Amino acid sequence: MVLSAAGQHLLRVSRPGAWGQHLLRVSRPGAWGQHLLSGIGSVSTTAKGFQEKEIREKLQAFPGGSIDLVKQESGIAVLTVNNPARMNAFSGSMMVELEERVSQLEEWTEGKGLIVQGAAGTFCSGSDLNVVRDISNPQDGMKMCMFMQNVLTRLLRLPLLSVALVEGSALGGGAELTTACDFRLMVPGGMIRFVHKHMGLVPGWGGAARLVRIVGSQNALKMLGGALKVDPEMGLQIGLADGVLEGSLDGSGANALLEAEQWLGCYTTGPASVIRAIKKVVVSGRELPLEVALRTERDVFGTVWGGPANLQALASKAKHK
Numbered sequence: 001m002v003l004s005a006a007g008q009h010l011l012r013v014s015r016p017g018a019w020g021q022h023l024l025r026v027s028r029p030g031a032w033g034q035h036l037l038s039g040i041g042s043v044s045t046t047a048k049g050f051q052e053k054e055i056r057e058k059l060q061a062f063p064g065g066s067i068d069l070v071k072q073e074s075g076i077a078v079l080t081v082n083n084p085a086r087m088n089a090f091s092g093s094m095m096v097e098l099e100e101r102v103s104q105l106e107e108w109t110e111g112k113g114l115i116v117q118g119a120a121g122t123f124c125s126g127s128d129l130n131v132v133r134d135i136s137n138p139q140d141g142m143k144m145c146m147f148m149q150n151v152l153t154r155l156l157r158l159p160l161l162s163v164a165l166v167e168g169s170a171l172g173g174g175a176e177l178t179t180a181c182d183f184r185l186m187v188p189g190g191m192i193r194f195v196h197k198h199m200g201l202v203p204g205w206g207g208a209a210r211l212v213r214i215v216g217s218q219n220a221l222k223m224l225g226g227a228l229k230v231d232p233e234m235g236l237q238i239g240l241a242d243g244v245l246e247g248s249l250d251g252s253g254a255n256a257l258l259e260a261e262q263w264l265g266c267y268t269t270g271p272a273s274v275i276r277a278i279k280k281v282v283v284s285g286r287e288l289p290l291e292v293a294l295r296t297e298r299d300v301f302g303t304v305w306g307g308p309a310n311l312q313a314l315a316s317k318a319k320h321k
């Protein structure tokens with residue numbers, strides 16, 4: 001990873017000519033703020049070419065499960081990792097479907113929030129081990145890893161406030177998925193566990209990079225080095241969890257989802273234009289060098305200043321007691 005120059009190198013992988021370099025390279029130096037602003041939020045611009053097609057085809061050869069998306073009137077969408085027979089492990093086709101759902105969310109201009117959950121009361125047990133076994137050569141592993149890094153980076157950058165609703169276990173790649181959301185809400189009995197070490201691996205879907213930013217390097221080292229089981233209490237303590245819900249009353253997950261929607265609603269109430277602008281300035285502040293982040297903030301500010309919500313607030317002489 002090269003972090004030297006703004007925008008251009010933000011997510012470039014180090015090996016010249018590597019498949020991932022194409023996938024993750026931002027097309028124009030200095031264009032990064034524009035990408036965030038455009039709402040595309042993608043790290044992949046010109047890279048939707050031959051190599052991505054190749055890995056998509058390869059992943060499609062491992063079918064099973066689905067990634068379901070429901071966009072609600074409230075402006076909160078629900079994304080469900082759905083492969084209960086394998087504890088919601090990601091088959092190859094689910095990885096491809098996740099990319100398609102993220103594309104749909106990138107185009108959803110009325111959206112404000114997103115909840116990512118697993119089907120049938122558990123979150124996600126990571127990569128399907130049958131896929132892992134079948135593509136265990138380093139070249140294919142790298143390609144799968146870059147594909148998922150790209151998708152999860154785009155997920156995190158969506159102009160939506162996102163929550164991972166952790167019921168049951170989030171293991172391996174499932175734990176990495178939780179870090180691709182802005183917030184994590186845990187249900188009693190829920191667990192986030194980076195089991196990679198026990199699989200002779202390290203995170204490869206961007207989970208380590210994001211984890212360090214969430215809990216700091218000391219905690220990340222402990223979590224990865226010890227393959228720690230992070231329960232809701234520890235999650236709150238180290239800042240991995242943003243809240244603990246009461247959880248499901250009937251085992252259906254419906255109650256936890258309702259609670260998560262209520263929790264998220266505290267932050268998504270208001271016009272979509274403003275909520276989306278909030279996410280954009282935070283993403284740019286989190287990811288960009290200060291100068292570029294300030295420019296991006298100015299540009300985003302320009303999209304809301306004098307806008308309908310701003311004019312309405314001025315007309316109502318709003319007081320903030």
Ligand SMILES: CCCC(=O)SCCNC(=O)CCNC(=O)[C@H](O)C(C)(C)COP(=O)(O)OP(=O)(O)OC[C@H]1O[C@@H](n2cnc3c(N)ncnc32)[C@H](O)[C@@H]1OP(=O)(O)O
Nearest residue numbers: 085086087089125126127128129130171172173199204205
């Ligand atoms: C860069 C990505 C790195 C990765 O994600 S590597 C994958 C990391 N994940 C794992 O190693 C999870 C392995 N699985 C487990 O530890 C346990 O199955 C788990 C999730 C704790 C659940 O345990 P139990 O409640 O006892 O249930 P169980 O073991 O009988 O599982 C039910 C069925 O689900 C299957 N399953 C669970 N996780 C899977 C996975 N990741 N890939 C493929 N199949 C998986 C498991 O084989 C079982 O299937 P079956 O009923 O035997 O046909």
